Amino acid sequence: MEEQTRLLFIRFLNHQCSTAEEQQVNQLLEDPDMMAYLHQLMDEQDAQAAQQTALHNDVAAAKMESWQQQINERIADGSAAVPLMRRISWLRYAAVFTGFVLLAGVAWLFTGPQAADNRELAQQTDILPGGHKATLTLANGSIISLEDAKSGAIATEDGMRIEKTKDGNILYSVAKGNTQQARTTNTIATPKGGQYQVTLPDGTKAWLNAASSLSYPLHFDAKERRVKMTGEAYFEVTKNKTRPFIVETDQQEIQVLGTHFNVNAYPDEGMVKTTLVEGSVRVRARNGQSALLKPGQQAILNRDIQVKEADIAQQLAWKNGDFIFRGETLESVLRQVSRWYDIEVEYPHQLGNMRFNGMVSRTQPLSTIIEMIQSTKKATATLKGRRLIVTD
Known part of the structure; x- marks a missing residue:
């Protein structure tokens, strides 16, 4: 400098x-x-x-x-x-x-x-500013306040052990002696004034900004790993060439194999922004339009998809x-x-x-x-x- x-x-x-x-x-x-x-x-x-x-x-x-x-x-x-x-x-x-x-x-x-x-x-x-707050909704409808839960195992469901780590994140791992493969779904949701991190069953890490949610199966499909989200989330996807990771929002789908990216899909923003940090992603809108992003690019979906150079520091500021x-x-x-x-x-x-x-x-x-x-x-x-x- x-x-x-x-x-x-x-x-x-x-x-x-x-x-x-x-x-x-x-x-x-x-x-x-x-x-x-x-x-x-x-x-x-x-x-x-x-x-x-x-x-x-x-x-x-x-x-x-x-x-x-x-x-x-x-x-x-x-x-x-x-x-x-x-x-x-x-x-x-x-x-x-x-x-x-x-x-x-x-x-x-x-x-x-x-x-x-x-x-x-x-x-x-x-x-005061927001903090580490979220709820976890299990497949049976039980709701766990992650802010109040103590560190350690907080639930076992469908063959998966759900743990709250000492630094306050959620981690999934296969429970010993249990190999069930039912299609059960969990949802983690942050309120206004909250944010949270979760490590999904495949090892993918996701950070949720305030007023956001992420729904995911405890056992991913053999052909794909599909999750649904609202609000804003940052993903570090575990690589798997045979099972693409798909993030679904109300207006689009994002398909990746293993990469780092941010999605801003708040309803009141009027557009969806997908920002790629590393790897590659394909953004596909409900109207059939699609775009392949390179690192440092951002797809903005309003009525159509527009691709431009991204301000990575600004887009990831909330996570940092x-x-x-x-x-x-x-x-x-x-x-x-x-x-x-x-x-x-x-x-x-x-x-x-x-x-x-x-x-x-x-x-x-x-x-x-x-x-x-x-x-x-x-x-x-x-x-x-x-x-x-x-x-x-």
């Missing part, structure tokens, strides 16, 4: 760029490799900040304890209504209002006295723990936010086309998204209960 680019990105992260330099950075970030490099620099800055913070932990802890004691005293004597305080480490995001071209920073430090107002955001008006927005409309941003934070959203039609570029960690609370929207100076975001209201 050229030193000049590195220095430019560091200036950008430190809010030292001129308008011309900001435009240059914005152009560079169209390249997924540049976005990955920027993410690397952000991680390096996080590590440096953590080291510096460690040197002052005792002082910071003493101050926080003192502040909290003062707050508790004021609440006890009724002299003031003081919001509870919380500490936020690094808040990493960028927001660009394109069309009016307003660029905000990619990394904001939410520690130190200069960010006291942000640090004092009331807990009761914030919403981030939101990445590149020219994303506010309407699209809020749909993703609604699914991940399990909230309702409300906004006027005229704001729906406001566009954002940038990155937000999915581990951050909803206040991060609110700050991103308000940093545009073109919209105001207010949280009322579990409803996010955006106004101009």
